[in-house]
Amino acid sequence: MPKVKIHRKSTFIDMTAMCDVAFLLLTFFMLTSNFTKKEATTVNTPASISEIKIPERNIMLVLVDAKGKVFFGIDGQENRKALLEKMGTTYNVSFTPDELKEFSLINSFGVPMNGMKSFLALKPEERDASVNAIGIPCDSIDNQFKNWVSAARSISADYRIAIKADQSTAYPIIKKLMGTMQDLKENRYNLITSLETSADLEIK
Amino acid sequence: MAEIAQNHRIGRKKGRTKKLSTRVDFTPMVDLGFLLITFFMLATTLNKPQTMEIALPSKDKLSEEDQTKVKASRTITILLGKDNKAYYYEGTRENGVDPVLHPTDYSPTGLRQYLIRKNYEVMVKVRELKAEKEKKKFSEEEFETRRTAITKDKKAPIVLIRATDDSVYRNLIDVLDEMAICNIDRYAIADISPFDLDLIAKLNTETLSANGTK
Numbered sequence: 001m002p003k004v005k006i007h008r009k010s011t012f013i014d015m016t017a018m019c020d021v022a023f024l025l026l027t028f029f030m031l032t033s034n035f036t037k038k039e040a041t042t043v044n045t046p047a048s049i050s051e052i053k054i055p056e057r058n059i060m061l062v063l064v065d066a067k068g069k070v071f072f073g074i075d076g077q078e079n080r081k082a083l084l085e086k087m088g089t090t091y092n093v094s095f096t097p098d099e100l101k102e103f104s105l106i107n108s109f110g111v112p113m114n115g116m117k118s119f120l121a122l123k124p125e126e127r128d129a130s131v132n133a134i135g136i137p138c139d140s141i142d143n144q145f146k147n148w149v150s151a152a153r154s155i156s157a158d159y160r161i162a163i164k165a166d167q168s169t170a171y172p173i174i175k176k177l178m179g180t181m182q183d184l185k186e187n188r189y190n191l192i193t194s195l196e197t198s199a200d201l202e203i204k
Numbered sequence: 205m206a207e208i209a210q211n212h213r214i215g216r217k218k219g220r221t222k223k224l225s226t227r228v229d230f231t232p233m234v235d236l237g238f239l240l241i242t243f244f245m246l247a248t249t250l251n252k253p254q255t256m257e258i259a260l261p262s263k264d265k266l267s268e269e270d271q272t273k274v275k276a277s278r279t280i281t282i283l284l285g286k287d288n289k290a291y292y293y294e295g296t297r298e299n300g301v302d303p304v305l306h307p308t309d310y311s312p313t314g315l316r317q318y319l320i321r322k323n324y325e326v327m328v329k330v331r332e333l334k335a336e337k338e339k340k341k342f343s344e345e346e347f348e349t350r351r352t353a354i355t356k357d358k359k360a361p362i363v364l365i366r367a368t369d370d371s372v373y374r375n376l377i378d379v380l381d382e383m384a385i386c387n388i389d390r391y392a393i394a395d396i397s398p399f400d401l402d403l404i405a406k407l408n409t410e411t412l413s414a415n416g417t418k
Contacts, residue, residue, distance in 0.1 A: 014227075015233070019233050022237030025237075026237055048256055049384060050254050054254070167377075168374065170371075171372060175395075187259050188258075191258060193253070195254050
C-alpha cells in the first residue's frame with residue numbers, strides 16, 4: 001500500500017493588517033474619550049434642542065434625582081478640601097486630613113452635614129447605596145444646600161452652576177432650588193439636558 | 205507564542221545569504237488591541253451633555269414697577285399642568301371677563317404651533333437672517349446683535365411660564381425649548397397664582413360636565 005501523504009496546510013494568517021486596524025481604532029477612542037465621571041445618582045436628563053456644550057472645568061454640579069433628592073459636587077480636589085473645611089466650620093464639625101482627602105475624591109455626594117463623617121468613613125462602593133444617599137436638606141428650616149452653594153462660591157468665583165435634574169423630578173423641588181439660588185443672587189445657571197434628535201423646526 | 209522562525213545558516217553557497225523570515229505572529233497583539241478598544245468604548249462618553257443657559261431676575265429687583273411694565277395684552281401665559289398637559293391664555297382678566305384658557309400639549313402640533321402662529325413675523329425674519337449668514341458669512345457677534353434686534357420687536361409676544369406643583373422638570377425644559385425654537389426672547393418663569401389654578405380647575409370641571417352630558 002502506498003503511503004497517503006497528508007498535505008499540511010499552514011494555518012498562519014497574517015495578522016498585521018488587523019493589528020493596524022485595532023490600534024487605529026484604539027488611538028481614536030483614546031483621543032476622543034473623556035471619562036464618565038461617577039455621579040452619586042443616576043439621572044435621566046430631559047432632551048432639549050439646545051446645542052451649547054457644558055464647559056469641562058469649574059462646574060458646580062447640582063444633581064436632582066427623580067424622587068427629589070439633591071446631590072452636590074464641585075470639581076478640583078483642592079477646592080473640595082477647602083469647601084469641606086469651610087462647611088465644617090459653619091456646622092462645627094472638624095475633619096481630619098484623611099477625611100478631607102477622602103472628600104476631595106468624591107465627585108458628588110448627597111448627605112446632610114451630620115452624616116458627613118460617617119459617610120466619609122464608608123468604603124467608596126458602599127456610598128452609593130440608597131441608605132447612604134439621602135440627599136442634602138434644602139428646605140427652609142435647614143437649608144444646607146444654600147450653605148454649600150455659598151461656600152463653593154466663596155472659594156472660587158469662576159464656578160458655573162449646572163443643574164442636572166431628572167425629567168420626572170417634580171417641579172416644586174426645582175422651584176425651591178431656583179428660589180434658593182435667587183436668594184444667593186445666583187441668577188445665571190445652566191440646565192443640563194441631553195440632545196434631542198430630529199427636532200422639527202419647520203415653520204408650518 | 206510569537207515566534208520568529210530561526211534562519212538556518214546552512215550551506216552558504218557563493219556568498220548568498222538565506223533570507224531571514226520576519227514573520228511575527230500578531231494574534232496576541234490584536235487581542236490586546238481589541239481589549240483596550242473595548243475598555244475605552246465602555247469607559248467614554250462620546251456625547252457631552254448639552255446645556256441650556258438661563259438667567260433669572262434676582263428677587264429684590266422685582267419691584268412693582270418692573271412687573272407692571274409689561275403690557276398685559278401682549279402677554280401669553282403658559283401654565284404647566286399635571287400629566288404633561290399645558291394650558292395657555294392671552295392677556296389677563298379684563299373688565300371682569302376671564303381670558304379663555306386653551307388646553308394643549310408639548311408636541312410640535314400643540315404648543316409650538318400656537319407659538320409659531322403668534323411669533324410668525326419674527327421667526328421668518330430670523331430665518332432670513334440665518335440664510336443671509338450662510339451666504340455672507342458675517343461674524344457670530346453681528347448675527348447675534350441683529351437677531352436680538354429682531355426678537356426684541358415691539359410686536360413680539362411676551363411669555364410667562366407658570367408651572368403648577370403637579371408638573372415635572374421635563375415640562376419646564378420642553379417649554380424653554382419651545383421658546384428657543386420659536387425665537388421668543390422675552391419670557392419669564394413666574395410663580396403660579398391662585399387665579400391660574402382657578403382657571404385650570406374651571407376648565408377641568410367644564411370638560412367633565414361636557415363629557416357627562418354626551
